[in-house]
Every structure is written in structure tokens, then in C-alpha cells.
Amino acid sequence: MSSRHEVLEALSRIAFGHAFLDEEPMRARAFDNAYRTLKKLPDLRAAFDAGEVARLPGVGPGILDVVGRVFRGEPVPALERLEELIPAGIFEARRLPGIGPKKLKVLQDQLGIQSLAELEYAVNENRLTSLPGFGAKTQDKVRDALAAMRERASLRRLDQARDAVDAVLERLRAVPGVHRAERAGEARRGTEVVADVLAAAVVDVDAVPAVLAALDAAPGPERDGVPTLVTSGDTPVTIGLGHYVDTFGALWLWLTGAPEHVQAVAARANERGGTLGPLGLHLAERRVPCPEEDDVYAALDLHPTPPERREAGVPLVPRGEAAPRLLRREDLRGALHNHTTSSDGISSLEEMCAAANAAGLEYLGISEHSQTAAYAGGLDAGALRAQIATIAALNATRAAAGGTTVLSGIESDILKEGDLDYPDDVLAGLDVVIASVHNRYGLGRDGMTARMLAAAANPWVDVIGHPTGRLILGRPASEFDVEAWLDACAASGCAVELNANPQRLDLCERHLAMAKERGLLVSISADAHSAQALAHLDYGVVIARRAGLGPADVLNAKPLAELRAWLAERRARAAPGGSRNTPSPTRS
DNA sequence: GCCGTTTTCGGCCCGACTGTTTTCAGTCG
Numbered sequence: 147m148s149s150r151h152e153v154l155e156a157l158s159r160i161a162f163g164h165a166f167l168d169e170e171p172m173r174a175r176a177f178d179n180a181y182r183t184l185k186k187l188p189d190l191r192a193a194f195d196a197g198e199v200a201r202l203p204g205v206g207p208g209i210l211d212v213v214g215r216v217f218r219g220e221p222v223p224a225l226e227r228l229e230e231l232i233p234a235g236i237f238e239a240r241r242l243p244g245i246g247p248k249k250l251k252v253l254q255d256q257l258g259i260q261s262l263a264e265l266e267y268a269v270n271e272n273r274l275t276s277l278p279g280f281g282a283k284t285q286d287k288v289r290d291a292l293a294a295m296r297e298r299a300s301l302r303r304l305d306q307a308r309d310a311v312d313a314v315l316e317r318l319r320a321v322p323g324v325h326r327a328e329r330a331g332e333a334r335r336g337t338e339v340v341a342d343v344l345a346a347a348v349v350d351v352d353a354v355p356a357v358l359a360a361l362d363a364a365p366g367p368e369r370d371g372v373p374t375l376v377t378s379g380d381t382p383v384t385i386g387l388g389h390y391v392d393t394f395g396a397l398w399l400w401l402t403g404a405p406e407h408v409q410a411v412a413a414r415a416n417e418r419g420g421t422l423g424p425l426g427l428h429l430a431e432r433r434v435p436c437p438e439e440d441d442v443y444a445a446l447d448l449h450p451t452p453p454e455r456r457e458a459g460v461p462l463v464p465r466g467e468a469a470p471r472l473l474r475r476e477d478l479r480g481a482l483h484n485h486t487t488s489s490d491g492i493s494s495l496e497e498m499c500a501a502a503n504a505a506g507l508e509y510l511g512i513s514e515h516s517q518t519a520a521y522a523g524g525l526d527a528g529a530l531r532a533q534i535a536t537i538a539a540l541n542a543t544r545a546a547a548g549g550t551t552v553l554s555g556i557e558s559d560i561l562k563e564g565d566l567d568y569p570d571d572v573l574a575g576l577d578v579v580i581a582s583v584h585n586r587y588g589l590g591r592d593g594m595t596a597r598m599l600a601a602a603a604n605p606w607v608d609v610i611g612h613p614t615g616r617l618i619l620g621r622p623a624s625e626f627d628v629e630a631w632l633d634a635c636a637a638s639g640c641a642v643e644l645n646a647n648p649q650r651l652d653l654c655e656r657h658l659a660m661a662k663e664r665g666l667l668v669s670i671s672a673d674a675h676s677a678q679a680l681a682h683l684d685y686g687v688v689i690a691r692r693a694g695l696g697p698a699d700v701l702n703a704k705p706l707a708e709l710r711a712w713l714a715e716r717r718a719r720a721a722p723g724g725s726r727n728t729p730s731p732t733r734s
Numbered sequence: 735g736c737c738g739t740t741t742t743c744g745g746c747c748c749g750a751c752t753g754t755t756t757t758c759a760g761t762c763g
Contacts, residue, residue: 174735204735208736278754279759284753585749586751588751
């Protein structure tokens with residue numbers, strides 16, 4: 147459990163609490179604004195310790211006090227008061243989509259509902275339909291939302307699971323007698339959702355009690371003969387224990403899975419008259435030392451399978467055959483889809499630029515929201531032209547320093563009919579055009595398919611951003627004919643995004659593999675709303691590897707000159723006779 | 735609670751959609 151999560155939870159609860167009690171609505175808004183702002187920082191703790199949080203807009207003494215108290219483990223009086231007045235179940239119910247504080251208040255006042263179980267019972271008794279402001283559709287929505295919440299109660303997003311396991315590993319490694327401790331299971335393989343948060347460790351037998359105490363953990367059930375510990379807290383982490391450093395490779399491989407992969411490796415050992423289990427590898431009646439996983443693969447004449455590829459249906463690669471070259475983080479030469487304070491980012495253009503430079507990126511695309519996205523500070527045509535000029539000036543002064551080149555882009559809303567948010571002459575002034583859907587997700591399959599096909603066919607569009615709009619464990623992917631749309635992208639030559647924000651991971655690995663089959667280029671983007679969030683590119687690399695992508699499949703693995711050539715060629719077709727960065731003289 | 739080329743008070747992102755209504759409140763992005 148990370149402190150970041152607790153801080154955000156505290157801010158969100160205070161905002162909700164005031165709204166629910168219908169008191170001080172503007173204080174509620176202030177906490178909600180702070181919650182939204184701080185959520186854009188993946189490493190909130192580092193930003194707080196560096197004093198950066200205090201300088202953010204919407205963060206004053208009151209908010210800062212709450213953040214500091216949560217980080218220091220101190221009580222938060224403002225929150226404690228609300229938690230005395232409002233049942234815990236009401237706080238949980240605030241996560242039900244479509245049900246806000248006002249409707250929850252009605253549910254509590256008129257039906258006495260204080261928990262999710264009571265709400266579920268009332269729905270099943272058909273008691274919601276007669277309440278003021280409620281009807282049959284609202285009741286159905288609540289029923290569906292409760293079912294979805296139950297279904298995902300035991301699931302965590304990849305980033306949540308990794309944060310949880312990493313926090314445990316840090317404490318575990320500090321205990322004397324712990325020789326090795328690593329991520330395992332789905333969190334290590336990089337599945338977008340994790341059901342079972344696992345680690346693998348080598349611990350001296352007599353150090354186990356100290357580990358239990360240090361982690362506030364208890365012995366768990368054995369797994370394939372491996373003893374385990376399970377931590378307490380809202381994201382329990384299971385630690386598989388080995389006692390010998392020189393068989394850790396076998397244990398780690400076993401606990402990393404996936405089961406189908408482990409079975410295939412074990413079968414390979416069997417073919418050679420040996421055995422592989424979590425406690426070690428035996429060949430020719432002898433125990434093979436395997437402190438690392440690579441020792442296991444090598445002893446079986448296999449290329450090591452990267453954790454991201456240890457899934458059913460991915461074959462083992464014998465030595466002698468060429469192992470596929472998967473994407474690596476250092477292959478990424480730039481990132482195209484990022485925001486600054488000009489729209490809804492919290493870092494300035496200069497801060498984003500410095501972070502990109504530090505991350506070794508040759509280029510950084512800035513693509514703010516477009517004018518329809520007013521809630522996100524979308525730019526009108528004039529503001530966009532001004533930003534293009536600002537970026538040009540910045541590049542001119544930075545060129546001599548050899549730093550990151552900034553590309554002028556836009557994340558244009560895809561309007562209802564698939565049109566973009568600006569006239570052609572505005573688009574013509576940009577280096578790169580990303581087009582994304584941000585509203586009207588409920589058009590229905592046919593309507594959304596038509597909209598996405600129109601966007602793909604639009605010659606100004608270079609990349610389709612977060613194509614399905616899903617939020618992991620939040621909002622489902624919008625329904626459209628993905629294969630027909632990918633065919634349309636292949637026809638027009640536009641790239642598709644792998645949005646690496648761990649809440650999105652959109653396209654998903656299955657769709658990315660379909661894109662690769664069609665020869666499409668994938669733009670791996672951080673969609674960073676803060677300088678810190680450029681680190682989300684790491685998640686993009688994980689998902690790309692899981693989809694089997696290599697550098698040749700990735701648009702932003704191209705060096706800047708090649709990327710510019712690719713963009714220029716597209717632009718030449720979009721506006722025959724014209725080129726990027728030479729806006730037409732006609733102004734609307 | 736936060737903010738200010740409207741700064742020490744008096745405002746506070748805003749338009750669209752949904753489901754409920756009979757003119758609009760609640761919710762979302």
C-alpha cells in the first residue's frame with residue numbers, strides 16, 4: 147500500500163464528504179481540484195519532499211497540511227470528522243459510476259442505506275425506482291455497477307500491484323537474513339490487471355519470524371510445496387519463500403508463471419530425463435545450480451523467455467534459433483503525446499522539456515487538448531497558433547545546446563461524426579496531429595465504428611489516441627469494430643497509440659498484436675500531464691513487449707529525422723502542394 | 735480551501751448528456 151494512494155484517498159474523501167453533507171460546496175471543490183491535480187504525479191512522495199506540491203495551483207496551506215499529515219501517518223481532523231458523520235459504506239459507494247453524492251444522500255435518508263450490501267438488497271427489492279430523482283434505468287445502472295464492483299474487488303491495476311509489491315520488497319530487503327527478494331507473478335509479467343500480487347524471496351529459516359514482524363504478515367497456504375507469507379492491508383502481497391540462494395532461479399521462474407510457460411519449461415526438463423520444480427532443477431540425477439533464471443533456461447538449451455512473454459501460446463525458443471528482438475525502453479527516441487500547463491498539465495513546457503532531456507528523449511511532442519474539451523482547458527485556434535510560435539522560439543534557443551526538440555502537436559477531439567476540432571489551415575501549422583475520442587462513448591457500435599473509420603481516413607490524422615477510451619477497472623472500452631478500424635488505419639497509413647498511462651494501456655496487447663499483423667506503426671505515448679509522468683513510457687514498453695512488438699513496429703522508435711520524413715510524407719498527401727509549418731495564409 | 739493585471743473579498747471550468755422530469759438536477763469529462 148502506497149502513501150500516494152492514501153493521500154489521494156484522503157483528498158477524495160474530504161471532497162466527497164462535504165458534497166454528501168451538502169456543506170461548504172466550494173471547499174469540496176477545492177479538495178476535488180487538489181485531488182485531480184495531485185493524481186497527475188506518479189511519484190507524489192518525491193514531489194512533496196522536493197517542495198513541488200506546495201507550488202502547484204490549487205494547493206494552499208489547508209491542502210498541504212492534509213498531504214503532510216497523511217505522509218507522516220498523523221490523523222487528519224478534517225477527515226476524521228467526516229468519517230464520524232458518514233458511514234464507511236457510503237464512502238465506498240461513491241465509486242459507483244452514475245451515482246453521485248446527491249443520490250447517495252437520498253438513499254441514506256429515505257432507505258437508511260449505509261453499506262453496499264444494503265444497497266444491493268434494496269435494488270433487488272426494487273425499492274430504488276420510487277425515490278425522487280430515481281427511475282428504472284437508474285436502478286439498473288446501480289445493479290450493474292454493483293456487479294462490476296464485486297467482480298473487480300480482488301483485482302488491481304498493474305501500477306497498483308507493482309507499487310504494493312515494491313513497497314513490501316523494500317521493507318523485506320532491509321530485514322537481516324533476507325538474501326534475495328523480487329517481484330513475481332503477474333506484476334512481474336506485466337499483465338494489465340493483477341489478481342494475485344506475488345513476490346519471491348530467499349530467507350534464512352531463523353529470520354522468518356523477523357520478516358513476519360517487519361511486514362505485519364502471517365503464514366499463508368503452501369503453493370506447489372512452497373511456503374508463503376501474506377501481508378495485511380488492502381492489497382495483500384503473497385511472498386513465496388525459498389531458503390537457498392543457489393536455487394532461487396527455479397523458485398523465481400516458478401512463481402513468475404504463467405503456469406503454461408512453467409509447464410512447458412518443466413516438460414523440456416522431463417524430455418531430458420530431469421525435473422524442474424520450485425525447489426530446483428535436476429538433470430542426470432544431479433542438482434543444477436541455478437541462482438538466476440537464466441541458469442535454468444541455459445541448462446535446458448533455451449533462450450531465456452522475458453517475463454512479459456511467459457504466456458500461454460508463446461513458444462519456448464531453443465538455442466540455435468534466433469530469439470525475437472523485443473522493444474526496449476532505450477529504443478524509444480521520443481514521445482509524441484504530452485500536455486503542459488497550457489491545457490490540463492501541471493508542468494510547464496520548459497519543465498516537460500527538461501524532463502524529456504533527462505529521460506534521454508530526442509524529441510517531445512506537445513499535444514494539448516482541443517477547443518471542444520473546454521473542461522480540460524482546450525486551446526482555441528488562436529491559443530494553438532500562439533503555442534506553435536512559443537515552441538518554435540524555444541527550439542531555436544535550444545538547438546545549439548543539442549537538447550530535446552519539441553514538436554508542435556495537438557490532441558484533437560474526434561467530434562461526433564469523426565471530424566477534427568480545427569479547420570485544415572490550423573492543422574497544417576502543426577508537426578503532428580493526434581486524434582482522440584473524449585465524449586459520447588455511448589453512440590452504439592455502428593455509430594462509433596463510423597466515427598472511428600472517419601477519423602482513420604482523415605488525411606490530417608497521424609495518430610489515433612487511446613482508441614478504445616477504456617479506463618482499466620473503471621470504464622469499459624467503447625464498442626466499435628476494431629478490426630475494420632485497424633484495416634482503415636492500414637489503408638490510410640496512420641499510426642495507432644499505445645497510451646502508456648497505466649489507467650489506460652490503450653490499445654491493449656491483443657489489439658496491438660492485431661495492429662502489428664497489419665503492419666501498422668504504434669505510437670507509445672506517456673500522455674504525460676506532469677514531468678514525472680513521462681516515466682509512464684515504461685509501462686508502454688512492458689505492454690508492447692507482451693504484444694510481441696519490436697523497434698520496427700514503433701513510430702517513436704524512429705530517430706527524429708526519420709520521424710519528420712514520415713510526417714512530411716503524410717502531410718504532402720493531406721495537403722498537396724503544402725507542407726507542415728507553413729500555414730496557409732487564409733485565416734478563418 | 736484557493737486565488738488575484740478583478741488580491742485581503744467574493745468569486746470559484748463549463749457544456750453535454752442522461753434520466754428524470756414537465757423545466758431540470760445530477761453526473762461526467
